[in-house]
Amino acid sequence: MRKLFLLLSVAPVALAAPAMAEVATAGAVEQSGAEAPADSGAAKEVFSTGVAKGRDRLDSATSTSSLREAEIVKLGARSVADILRDIPGIRAEAANGEGNANITIRGLPLASSGAKFLQLQEDGLPVFEFGDISFATADTFLRADLNLAAVEAIRGGSASTFASNSPGGIVNFISKTGETEGGNVEVTAGLDYEQYRVDFDYGAKLSETVRFHIGGFYRLGEGVRHTGFNATEGGQVKFNVTKEFDGGYVRLYGKYLNDRSPSYDTVPLAVTGTNSDPEYKNVAGFDARHDTLYSRNYQDNLTLDGNNNVRSDDMRQHAIAKTIGLEGKFELAGWDVTERFRFANMSGHYIGIAYAGFMPAAVLPMAFGGPGATAFFANGGNVGQSIGNPMTLNENGLAALLMVANTDLNSVNNVTNDIRASRVWEIGRGDLTTTAGFYSSHQTIDTDWLWSTVFSDIADNGDSHLLDIVTATGAKITQDGVFQYGGLGGGLRRSYDLGYTTNAPFGSINYHIGKIAIGGSLRYDFGSAKGSVQGAELGGGRIGLAPRDMNGDGVISIAEQQVSVLPLSTPAPLDYDYDYLSYSAGINFRIAEPLAVFARYSKGGRANADRLLFSPVIGGDGDILYPQLAVDNVKQAEAGVKYRKGGLTLNVTGFWAKAAETNIDTTNGQPIVRDYKAMGAEFEGGFRKGPVSLTAGATYTDAEILSDFVNPAIEGNVPHHQAKLIFQATPQYSTDRFSIGAVFIGTTGSYATDDNLLKVPGYVTTNAFVQFRPTDRVTLSVNANNLFDVLAITAIDDPTVPAGGVARAHVLTGRTVSTSVRFSF
Numbered sequence: 001m002r003k004l005f006l007l008l009s010v011a012p013v014a015l016a017a018p019a020m021a022e023v024a025t026a027g028a029v030e031q032s033g034a035e036a037p038a039d040s041g042a043a044k045e046v047f048s049t050g051v052a053k054g055r056d057r058l059d060s061a062t063s064t065s066s067l068r069e070a071e072i073v074k075l076g077a078r079s080v081a082d083i084l085r086d087i088p089g090i091r092a093e094a095a096n097g098e099g100n101a102n103i104t105i106r107g108l109p110l111a112s113s114g115a116k117f118l119q120l121q122e123d124g125l126p127v128f129e130f131g132d133i134s135f136a137t138a139d140t141f142l143r144a145d146l147n148l149a150a151v152e153a154i155r156g157g158s159a160s161t162f163a164s165n166s167p168g169g170i171v172n173f174i175s176k177t178g179e180t181e182g183g184n185v186e187v188t189a190g191l192d193y194e195q196y197r198v199d200f201d202y203g204a205k206l207s208e209t210v211r212f213h214i215g216g217f218y219r220l221g222e223g224v225r226h227t228g229f230n231a232t233e234g235g236q237v238k239f240n241v242t243k244e245f246d247g248g249y250v251r252l253y254g255k256y257l258n259d260r261s262p263s264y265d266t267v268p269l270a271v272t273g274t275n276s277d278p279e280y281k282n283v284a285g286f287d288a289r290h291d292t293l294y295s296r297n298y299q300d301n302l303t304l305d306g307n308n309n310v311r312s313d314d315m316r317q318h319a320i321a322k323t324i325g326l327e328g329k330f331e332l333a334g335w336d337v338t339e340r341f342r343f344a345n346m347s348g349h350y351i352g353i354a355y356a357g358f359m360p361a362a363v364l365p366m367a368f369g370g371p372g373a374t375a376f377f378a379n380g381g382n383v384g385q386s387i388g389n390p391m392t393l394n395e396n397g398l399a400a401l402l403m404v405a406n407t408d409l410n411s412v413n414n415v416t417n418d419i420r421a422s423r424v425w426e427i428g429r430g431d432l433t434t435t436a437g438f439y440s441s442h443q444t445i446d447t448d449w450l451w452s453t454v455f456s457d458i459a460d461n462g463d464s465h466l467l468d469i470v471t472a473t474g475a476k477i478t479q480d481g482v483f484q485y486g487g488l489g490g491g492l493r494r495s496y497d498l499g500y501t502t503n504a505p506f507g508s509i510n511y512h513i514g515k516i517a518i519g520g521s522l523r524y525d526f527g528s529a530k531g532s533v534q535g536a537e538l539g540g541g542r543i544g545l546a547p548r549d550m551n552g553d554g555v556i557s558i559a560e561q562q563v564s565v566l567p568l569s570t571p572a573p574l575d576y577d578y579d580y581l582s583y584s585a586g587i588n589f590r591i592a593e594p595l596a597v598f599a600r601y602s603k604g605g606r607a608n609a610d611r612l613l614f615s616p617v618i619g620g621d622g623d624i625l626y627p628q629l630a631v632d633n634v635k636q637a638e639a640g641v642k643y644r645k646g647g648l649t650l651n652v653t654g655f656w657a658k659a660a661e662t663n664i665d666t667t668n669g670q671p672i673v674r675d676y677k678a679m680g681a682e683f684e685g686g687f688r689k690g691p692v693s694l695t696a697g698a699t700y701t702d703a704e705i706l707s708d709f710v711n712p713a714i715e716g717n718v719p720h721h722q723a724k725l726i727f728q729a730t731p732q733y734s735t736d737r738f739s740i741g742a743v744f745i746g747t748t749g750s751y752a753t754d755d756n757l758l759k760v761p762g763y764v765t766t767n768a769f770v771q772f773r774p775t776d777r778v779t780l781s782v783n784a785n786n787l788f789d790v791l792a793i794t795a796i797d798d799p800t801v802p803a804g805g806v807a808r809a810h811v812l813t814g815r816t817v818s819t820s821v822r823f824s825f
Helices: 069-075 080-084 364-369
Strands: 063-068 090-093 102-105 118-122 148-155 169-175 182-190 194-205 210-223 232-245 248-261 267-273 278-281 300-304 310-314 317-332 335-350 353-360 374-377 398-404 407-411 414-427 430-450 452-457 467-470 482-484 493-513 516-535 572-592 595-607 631-645 648-664 671-689 692-708 725-734 738-747 763-775 778-785 793-796 806-811 816-824
Touching: 063 069, 063 648, 069 148, 080 090, 102 118, 267 793, 300 452, 353 364, 353 806, 364 374, 364 467, 430 516, 452 467, 516 595, 572 631
Parallel strands: 118 169
Antiparallel strands: 063 148, 090 102, 148 169, 182 194, 182 816, 194 210, 210 232, 232 248, 248 317, 267 278, 267 806, 300 310, 317 335, 335 407, 335 414, 353 398, 374 467, 398 452, 407 430, 414 430, 430 493, 452 482, 493 516, 516 572, 572 595, 595 631, 631 648, 648 671, 671 692, 692 725, 725 738, 738 763, 763 778, 778 816, 793 806
């Protein structure tokens, strides 16, 4: 039973307007990369992500959106999460920088971190099988550059049956394939931040039936926030070669990503007032919109690796992906067969501040060193000086306890194959489309948790310093700012090498006669989890501690006397199976050429992966003791109206969802065993007349925690971070030579935690762009993200106003302005 589950461990923790006049594309099946015509609102809109066969949007009982390349290029997102913020229905907490965003859709719970119920795909296949692998999220291994032709998104509906582990929806990042000959070189520089970037892409025909495309980027600099050093460095290259033949094509493609970037995560934010009416503002000497807890004085982290050997790590997260794939489409005995295969060798390193505690610097020594203890600067220009000297301490007078989530991603490889066959049968006056397919994947999760606990002051412009504490007797209890070589208390020292195999046969039928299309689909997922697990928390809370000479000076200091180590000789097994059935059925009625209504009901599932580890749900033999906890089920219903005529597009959809959730709350380490429900309405619209256009989207959600085993007191409460309303609007004016526009993205307020005590205010951010094309082959542009430098809070980790008046906050980056010049050829 779900109510028997109890976890004992702590788990870690705008680009373009929606193109309501969607790009005419066969999506992941065959993407041209060509720009849609200016008045494509009146044209047939073909959409194929998460459905059996590409079809006009007005003939499909689904809720879809698409971002065109022309719009994506205009605004220059700072991250993939910035793109997702601009898709109706999707809530993306994009405060972390490049990767590790928290993402959900249509009121489905964002109870922990990552993207549990929403799948991110690249060219029709998932980046990861599971969207919330600890410290390895799909957006960490995705980059938007000139290779990107379009982004397609489907919400609910058939996503449950045309992809595994994606009951909420699918977002597919589609690459150019060389159909449009020519290329681009673009140079971009930050005007008010230090980062320099060069992008390129080129596509052409090698013969009448063979074409190719190649592109990529490289960047270097401090990044969009002050870190005090080059925190961003790296890039990627992508290529594909396509051979066309009668009835289909075959394509070989690949990607090499090697990129370093910071994970900004938690920042201090002053808060006064009451829980129901708090006032948030920057602490003195630290701007939460532009500063970080990264520092030029703390660029390396000393720790033990997965074999308990001493190692120093770069304080930047590192994503490496080496991908090769094969895609083909051909006709076989009257069937259209599509085959997609990809092997992605992915690894890297995550490091970030997973937890922070803020306090007056004067309190820090006594809190950890006892009465009479003092604190000194461990590095920087004032090294060795007491923080009691008012000339040396930053003006806010604050200190921080930082738990550094240093995690090796030894291997998060993914191998995936999807084969499907479709055929259209003429039956009576209508046509019946049948599809059958089989999906198989293997997801590796091989990671080492190498956490540390350090003390720091809080300064702006990347100038924070580590702090040492000396007791009243003269004993130094820290070493170069490190209080514990492990998580606070010696835990969070883990290692696991796991393999998750997923197989799924699926099929669908859709009958279209006259104005009516009715269809249904089924998918049966069955999988296994196998591997080994090691950790200081295994064995009834046992902590693995041992003395180690971490800095190699031949002396075991106090901080080195209890170093968190892995019990390498006592691994625990993991070995269990799971299965679940998904189904979806819908009907679409095209009342008139420009008008259609639809309804759909779906049931899907999401298998739980590494979030079940280090808990009583896994037995000593590696089996799952409560099999029903292996999968969280989601039920959804939706009904909507679609209108498209000339330059006007309007879509309104009502939705209802009920979801189970087995997870861990990363703000407090508490287990989550809950059921949720959500209902609401979604609006999407676009209007174009000559050079003027407006696109807009809004989602209203009423969500509730139905049941909670761990804390029944919160039943009936609103899930944390869940706003009643999120919205986007993009007006723009565009001619052949000149474009100007803005993207307004906003949210109403929400609650910091599920206790529904502390309020988090809403906000509206404004992204703006100007483009000038002096010739047909040159484009000059200026882009501003968060133009008005709004303090946009995505999350607060505290349940109430903190006694010390400083909250643990997650804040969108403030104003950043960049300029670029693009040469086309």
